[in-house]
Amino acid sequence: KLSACSRHFLRFFIDLLRQLECIHIKACLVTINPKAVITGVDNCHRFGWLSKNCSSFPFIGIQNGLRLSYDSEDRNIYHVQHLFCFGQKEITDYPKMNYEVNNFYPVGSLLASKYFNKDIQEAPSKNDLLIVSCWRGNIGFNKDVRDSMNTMRIMDNLLAKYLKMSNLKATIILRSERDGPDWFMPEIGNSEQGYYELIYGNLVQIVESNFNERNIYPTMQSSNLIIAAFPTTCLIEAFSNGKKVLYTRFGDCDERYYSDLPNEIIYSSDTNNEDNFFKKIDNLLLTKNESYVNQYQKLMSYYNSFPRNCSTEEEITTKIKDIIK
Secondary structure (H helix, E strand, O other), rough: OOOOOHHHHHHHHHHHHHHHHHHHHHHHHHHOOOOEEEEEOOOOOHHHHHHHHHHHEEEHHHHHHHHHHHHHHHHOOOOOEEEOOOHHHHHHHHHHHOOOEEEEOOOOHHHHHHHHHHHHOOOOEEEEEEOOOOOOOOOOOHHHHHHHHHHHHHHHHHHHHHHHHHOOOEEOOOOOOOOOOOOOOOOOOOOHHHHHHHHHHHEEEEEOOOOOOHHHHHHOOOEEEEEEEOOHHHHHHHOOOOOEEEEEEEOOOOOHHHHOOHHHHHEEEEOOOOHHHHHHHHHHHHHOOHHHHHHHHHHHHOOOOOOOOOOOOHHHOOOOOOOHH
């Protein structure tokens, strides 16, 4: 193991290399002199540094995921001159997270706007229950990874028991792609699909993730209730498109991971009481979608402020032209 002094020096050396890399990129950009620099990865460290330290042309970011407060504690720079964000939540919370944004444009999730088909919103659900995998993959086993995998295991075991007592059609959509870098977790000793097969057996249909087709969105759209064990962005996107969703927190999983989510769509239990959990699922499955949307319409819009008269893509395109002018 490295000593504290060695770790400090290593961190200093890595930061220095990052700084030099950003200075080099800035010099290249100034030479090219583009009309604007645009990214779909709004939390990229390099982009943040360049946005903060280069004013020769506009830097434009398009939010691609829910930014959690506990993640803001790291040392990475978050700076965007012009940010197309999901909704009012970012405008309210980013200053508290020390995220620096000069101009906010709440337009909703670009991916959700593109892949949720408004024309089939009222179509009958193919799945009674969709479980969205929160498998963390081969990224190490830090505390947040251990916590998320533990609360996911508790939820999955409870849901397997629930499905044995019901006659529901349930589906799990995987998070990683087959044989990709995150397919197998050494600390779990299993692949993502193998993990779920051990718990659920033949109680569920397993759908593999396809990053190119973004099949998570039509799969969510065709489901009555969507559930996940950790704060994944896609549930908020589905919620803002009128879908019934539920995040779960079990055991001693740190509550701060969920602090950016509305309490109305979280089931939290320190005792893992299965009766209360099963009743919560029953009530959501029986709730009519129209009633659910009427109840949470303001909250849905707070998290994703989709334009009323055009798509998010069209709104972004129009505004970028204005910024460049």
